[in-house]
Amino acid sequence: MGKPLRILVAEDEYLCLMGLKSNIEELGHQVVAEATDGMKAVELAIEKKPDLVIMDINMPILDGIEAIKKMNEVLFIPSIIVSGYHDENLIKRATKEGVLYYLIKPIDIRDIKVAINITLARFEEFTKLQDELKDTKKALEARKYIERAKGILMDRMDLKEPEAMKRLQKMSRDHNKKLVEVAKEVIEADKLFEFE
Known part of the structure; x- marks a missing residue:
């Protein structure tokens, strides 16, 4: 604790x-x-x-x-x-x-x-x-994408929340992109797998 x-x-x-x-x-x-x-x-x-x-x-x-x-x-x-x-x-x-x-x-x-x-x-x-984006409103927006991307990784890869977050952070570091950009890419990629 x-x-x-x-x-x-x-x-x-x-x-x-x-x-x-x-x-x-x-x-x-x-x-x-x-x-x-x-x-x-x-x-x-x-x-x-x-x-x-x-x-x-x-x-x-x-x-x-x-x-x-x-x-x-x-x-x-x-x-x-x-x-x-x-x-x-x-x-x-x-x-x-x-x-x-x-x-x-x-x-x-x-x-x-x-x-x-x-x-x-x-x-x-x-x-x-917030530090990265210097703006509360933008950070709230970004958080929505990150939560969604985490949910997708948790579903698709059978991960727990902290592991999904670590995976997103690693992708962000590896590709030198902001977390929110990586999250949006995950969401976009996931759409391709939705066979309606």
Whole structure:
């Protein structure tokens, strides 16, 4: 386990909030702020600058995705969205606004641990992209391509996510191309194999 994280939890159901909080603390992290509506979550995130935000999607005043969008306009904080059900459209919307992971209730401590690890790995990738592209908006766009390319490699080569990422990074180094360019090439190549 790396260094303990300072985490903001936004959840409007008291019992869920307490459950998340105790799991996060059990994993050795610190809950630095709690919010029960989306607007408060945005204010607290900007004020406390946590290392990570875990936010329920259905929040009063401002829904979770909107709240994360507002936060990210000010400072980009890695975020995990929590939802009561799996919904492709919501996942797409969340990804577009920079959400790095999506958790479905009920959540146990193992789910949270995995979510935190993946989110931080994706955030590290994102930060590198941001440095490379010098622009948050471009980095968000690029991330969509990289996630898709990773998915293709995972399917076609039966790889786990970290291995797929390593494979993309190696291709990027070997061909001296930006990661996002390699990702687009993988996506294009994959289209050739789609025999509709």
